[in-house]
Amino acid sequence: xxxxxxxxxxxxxxxxxxxxxxxxxxxxxxxxxxxxxxxxxxxxxxxxxxxxxxxxxxxxxxxxxxxxxxxxxxxxxxxxxxxxxxxxxxxxxxxxxxxxxxxxxxxxxxxxxxxxxxxxxxxxxxxxxxxxxxxxxxxxxxxxxxxxxxxxxxxxxxxxxxxxxxxxxxxxxxxxxxxxxxxxxxxxxxxxxxxxxxxxxxxxxxxxxxxxxxxxxxxxxxxxxxxxxxxxxxxxxxxxxxxxxxxxxxxxxxxxxxxxxxxxxxxxxxxxxxxxxxxxxxxxxxxxxxxxxxxxxxxxxxxxxxxxxxxxxxxxxxxxxxxxxxxxxxxxxxxxxxxxxxxxxxxxxxxxxxxxxxxxxxxxxxxxxxxxxxxxxxxxxxxxxxxxxxxxxxxxxx
Amino acid sequence: xxxxxxxxxxxxxxxxxxxxxxxxxxxxxxxxxxxxxxxxxxxxxxxxxxxxxxxxxxxxxxxxxxxxxxxxxxxxxxxxxxxxxxxxxxxxxxxxxxxxxxxxxxxxxxxxxxxxxxxxxxxxxxxxxxxxxxxxxxxxxxxxxxxxxxxxxxxxxxxxxxxxxxxxxxxxxxxxxxxxxxxxxxxxxxxxxxxxxxxxxxxxxxxxxxxxxxxxxxxxxxxxxx
Ligand SMILES: Cc1cc2nc3c(=O)[nH]c(=O)nc-3n(C[C@H](O)[C@H](O)[C@H](O)COP(=O)(O)O)c2cc1C
Ligand code: SF4
Ligand code: FES
Numbered sequence: 001x002x003x004x005x006x007x008x009x010x011x012x013x014x015x016x017x018x019x020x021x022x023x024x025x026x027x028x029x030x031x032x033x034x035x036x037x038x039x040x041x042x043x044x045x046x047x048x049x050x051x052x053x054x055x056x057x058x059x060x061x062x063x064x065x066x067x068x069x070x071x072x073x074x075x076x077x078x079x080x081x082x083x084x085x086x087x088x089x090x091x092x093x094x095x096x097x098x099x100x101x102x103x104x105x106x107x108x109x110x111x112x113x114x115x116x117x118x119x120x121x122x123x124x125x126x127x128x129x130x131x132x133x134x135x136x137x138x139x140x141x142x143x144x145x146x147x148x149x150x151x152x153x154x155x156x157x158x159x160x161x162x163x164x165x166x167x168x169x170x171x172x173x174x175x176x177x178x179x180x181x182x183x184x185x186x187x188x189x190x191x192x193x194x195x196x197x198x199x200x201x202x203x204x205x206x207x208x209x210x211x212x213x214x215x216x217x218x219x220x221x222x223x224x225x226x227x228x229x230x231x232x233x234x235x236x237x238x239x240x241x242x243x244x245x246x247x248x249x250x251x252x253x254x255x256x257x258x259x260x261x262x263x264x265x266x267x268x269x270x271x272x273x274x275x276x277x278x279x280x281x282x283x284x285x286x287x288x289x290x291x292x293x294x295x296x297x298x299x300x301x302x303x304x305x306x307x308x309x310x311x312x313x314x315x316x317x318x319x320x321x322x323x324x325x326x327x328x329x330x331x332x333x334x335x336x337x338x339x340x341x342x343x344x345x346x347x348x349x350x351x352x353x354x355x356x357x358x359x360x361x362x363x364x365x366x367x368x369x370x371x372x373x374x375x376x377x378x379x380x381x382x383x384x385x386x387x388x389x390x391x392x393x394x395x396x397x398x
Numbered sequence: 399x400x401x402x403x404x405x406x407x408x409x410x411x412x413x414x415x416x417x418x419x420x421x422x423x424x425x426x427x428x429x430x431x432x433x434x435x436x437x438x439x440x441x442x443x444x445x446x447x448x449x450x451x452x453x454x455x456x457x458x459x460x461x462x463x464x465x466x467x468x469x470x471x472x473x474x475x476x477x478x479x480x481x482x483x484x485x486x487x488x489x490x491x492x493x494x495x496x497x498x499x500x501x502x503x504x505x506x507x508x509x510x511x512x513x514x515x516x517x518x519x520x521x522x523x524x525x526x527x528x529x530x531x532x533x534x535x536x537x538x539x540x541x542x543x544x545x546x547x548x549x550x551x552x553x554x555x556x557x558x559x560x561x562x563x564x565x566x567x568x569x570x571x572x573x574x575x576x577x578x579x580x581x582x583x584x585x586x587x588x589x590x591x592x593x594x595x596x597x598x599x600x601x602x603x604x605x606x607x608x609x610x611x612x613x614x615x616x617x618x619x620x621x622x623x624x
Contacts, residue, residue, distance in 0.1 A: 160570070177567060182443035182463045325567075325574030326444050331548070332489035335525045335572040356522050363485040366458045366478070367446045374457065 003260070004222065006230045007206040008246045011098035016133055019140040022101040028146050030209035034109045037212075039069055042113045046208070048216025050228030055081055055164075055201030056272065056296040057371065061208075064198050067188035068114045071196035076116040079173070079192065079199040080107050082123045083157050083164035086273035087318060088298035091232040092202040094244045096123075096130050099206075100137035104152065106205030108141070109212060111150045114198050119152045122169050125159050161322035165370050166191075166199045168324060179324040180370035201296070203232055223249035227289035237270075237301035239263040247288060254284045257301055265303045268386070273298040274315050275375035278382040308383050308390040313341040315379045323372060329364045330373030336360065337380060344394030351395050358384065404470040419461035420448055423474055430474050431483065431512050433490075433601055434549040435462040439558045442550050447486050447512065450474045458482060480516065487513045488521035490547045493528055493572075494602070501545070503603030509547060530575070533583040538592035539605060541584055546604040548574055552596035559595055 014021040022028075034042050047062030068076060080103065084092040096103065107119045121134065131154065138152050155173050157163050163172045167181035170192045191197025207229060211219045220228050227249035233256060236242045240262030247256055253271075257263045266281045272295020279286065279293070286292045302311060320334035340357065343349050361377035368374045384391060392398065403412045406428060413422035418441070423430050433445040441463035449458035453471035458479065473479060490509055498504045530543040553565045553576060564584075568577040578584045597605045 162570075179567075182441070182460055184465065320571055323571035325548070325570045325572065328444070328446050328486050328489050328548075331572055331574060332492055332523070332525065336489070336492060336523045339525055359481075359485060360489075360523065363482045363489075367449045367482050367486065368457075369443060369446070369460075 003246060004230050004248045005246055006210055006219075006222075007095065007203055007232050008098075008244070009210070010102060011094070014099060014101070016098055016100055017136060019101060019137070019144060022099075026213060027101055028105055028141070028144075030212040031105050031108050031112075031146060034112055034212050039113045039115065042109065042212065043069065045211055045216040046113075049207075049211045049219035050216075050223070050226075051204065051207055051211060051219065052227065052290060053201055054203035054207075054231065054296065056086065056275075058290045058294065061200065061204055064188060064200075065110065065113050067186070068116075068191075068196045068198045071189050073196050075193075075195045076114055077192045077195055077197040078107060078110040078114055078116045078119045079166075079169070079197060080119070080121040080202060080205055081164060081166065081169060081199055082121055082127070082202050083169060084124055084127070084202070085157075085161040085164040085322075086275070086296045086298055087315070088236050088270070088273045088300045089234045089296050090236075091234045091244050091297060093127055093130065095202055095206060095232070096127070096134060100134050101141065102206050102209055103202055104137050104141050105146075106200075106208035107152060108147060108150055109208050110198060110200065110205065114196075116198075117150060119150065120173060120192075121152060121154045122157060122163070122173060123154055124157045124164075128156060131156070160324075161318075162324045162370075162372060165372060167370065169199065170197065177324075179326045180372070182369060203297075224287065224289045224291060226291055227294070231288065231294065231297050233288070233297045233299050235261045235299045235301070237263075237299075238266070238303035238306070239301050250287045250289045252284075253286050253288055253299075256288065257284065257299060261299075261301070263301045263303070265305075267302050267304045267306055268308070268383075269302070270300040270311075270315075270379070271295060271298070273300070274318050275372065275378060277378055278312075278386070280386045308387045309341060309345045309394060312379045312383050313338070313345050316341055316376070319372065319376045323376075327367075327369040327373060330368045330370075330376065333360050333364045333373070334376060337377070341380070343396075344391055347394055347398075348396045349391065349394040354384065354388075354391055402466050402468050404466055404468065404472065406472045407474055413466050417466055419450060419452075419459070419464050419466055419470075419472060422466055423450075423461065423472075428474055430461050431515060432462055433508060433512065433547070434551060436551055436555065436599065439551075439554050442554055444548065444550050445486070445490075447483055449479060449482060451476050451479055484516050484518050485523075487516055487518045488523050491518070491521045492523040492525045494547065495527055495544050497545075501603040502606050502609070503545075503600075507603060508601030525572070528572075528575075531583070533578075534608070535586040536584045536588055536590060537586065537608060538590055538594075539584055539597060540608055541578070542604050542606075543575060544604075545602045546576055547602055548576065549601055550576070551599045551601065552576060552605060555595050555599050560591075560593055564590055565596070 051061040052058040163178040168178045172178040187197045271293040276295045434442040448462045451473040533541040
């Protein structure tokens with residue numbers, strides 16, 4: 001299964017500063033079409049398409065929208081998550097840089113469907129140089145009358161990875177400390193300012209206009225049983241051609257990493273960034289789909305010259321630094337992980353700590369408040385499974 | 399009888415709409431340990447000690463903030479749950495000073511009590527300690543943030559019951575800290591009233607009253623099992 005262009009269809013084709021070039025590529029036709037449909041009709045198309053969230057968790061988009069639509073209340077919100085904080089992801093940046101209009105259109109369709117008059121785009125502070133472009137796209141759409149009755153505001157993050165997590169993001173928009181909330185209540189019931197809210201990743205929303213125009217059935221032809229459509233991957237690390245690639249879901253990892261990106265001498269691949277999974281080279285024929293591994297589509301390739309403990313240690317340092325500090329397992333557990341991995345890296349590890357790491361990983365995965373703490377131990381768990389001897393070499397006296 | 403029926407530890411029980419798992423459990427005499435939770439306040443959900451197993455959920459579920467739903471099948475003391483609770487206590491102790499023997503709160507420390515109940519011995523996890531100088535200038539409160547386990551009771555209680563915001567949270571991850579003002583020590587002329595709310599709620603010895611001459615230590619003697 002090859003590359004395909006759905007999400008990136010207009011990238012490099014239109015002028016991201018000029019709405020007219022977007023119009024010639026069917027721009028805003030989907031929004032017009034959606035407004036001629038009932039909300040239930042739009043939700044039905046999205047559900048039929050099988051579109052799942054591209055921000056990492058893979059939640060069915062249609063179900064999310066339906067939830068917010070059916071929650072009681074006149075005041076509702078739709079949010080676009082452009083925080084793109086996951087290590088090794090840069091696809092949302094590429095999308096906004098090249099085609100901000102499709103994003104605006106997707107968010108406007110979400111707003112119409114959910115019944116929200118206000119939308120937010122939460123842009124990571126490091127992308128503040130995209131602010132002008134994004135504002136320009138919103139303003140042009142507004143002037144052209146596409147956003148009547150719907151307002152889009154941009155909120156800048158302040159450099160915290162946790163603020164990409166949906167509940168912390170909402171706290172941040174509300175002007176509070178970026179910390180996760182417990183769920184339930186889910187955002188579709190009580191999200192931003194405790195009002196029904198949907199939150200979607202940039203890439204998820206990029207698919208929406210295409211689905212509305214061409215129908216959910218068309219979209220559902222691509223991909224696998226439980227992963228429909230395409231996915232945009234950010235490939236980096238020890239590869240000859242790093243960059244953004246769009247592939248039909250279910251394509252083999254090998255095709256992307258060795259074929260398109262030209263990687264050689266691979267030792268292991270991290271799929272999904274810091275909170276993603278690590279697999280050894282033997283598993284390179286894994287299909288890229290929600291059924292196996294996907295995350296937000298960060299593919300970080302490490303060749304044989306890389307040191308496993310060094311990579312895992314730095315991944316854990318990142319996550320420890322970015323933990324919000326609210327819940328015990330994540331706050332305290334990450335600190336211990338970092339200290340212990342440092343000891344193994346220096347050859348001062350204790351044999352019993354390997355078992356303790358596994359015990360702690362279980363507790364973190366089972367009891368942390370949000371996805372950060374729940375997924376944080378993956379790098380340790382996976383490398384303990386596939387590269388255990390590297391840890392054993394780190395035991396003091398060996 | 400309530401209107402929502404569920405199964406807890408194999409027994410059919412019922413509760414009313416809007417109740418949390420914890421409330422229903424307590425009403426039925428099942429003791430789920432908690433640390434950050436306080437009956438009168440909005441749930442905090444930070445310590446995670448109250449987690450339980452709910453059938454159909456991959457993760458454990460915080461019982462102090464999760465409402466009951468019809469047909470829920472809950473295990474409050476399965477081996478999996480108990481092990482997680484033990485690790486959580488060990489993690490809280492991982493950076494807690496070993497000064498129990500001279501700590502004012504030693505005989506009424508909730509962390510110690512929970513550790514005893516769960517039969518936690520020497521913690522498997524040790525991290526660096528967090529040292530902060532003692533804040534003892536105010537005549538109503540002494541703060542020793544080295545002992546704080548970040549349960550946030552003081553932050554929530556001050557706001558919810560006194561309508562004040564003496565404390566808030568700053569920094570992140572392991573560096574998180576309950577701060578006063580812009581991370582200043584509580585000084586002698588600060589506005590804190592001697593309402594005692596936070597002091598009486600702090601589960602550890604992090605907050606206490608300055609001892610006045612002739613005053614007795616608070617709390618009953620702690621009997622350690624085994
Ligand atoms: C620690 C953490 C960081 C996250 N960062 C992002 C992010 O930068 N961008 C994003 O779209 N989703 C991020 N997510 C996922 C969001 O919580 C949420 O699932 C997503 O925005 C929902 O949109 P989707 O259904 O369209 O994927 C993060 C999740 C966690 C736990
Ligand atoms: S000072 Fe006491 S009450 Fe406040 S967060 Fe720390 S341990 Fe909890
Ligand atoms: S008592 Fe429920 S999370 Fe602390």
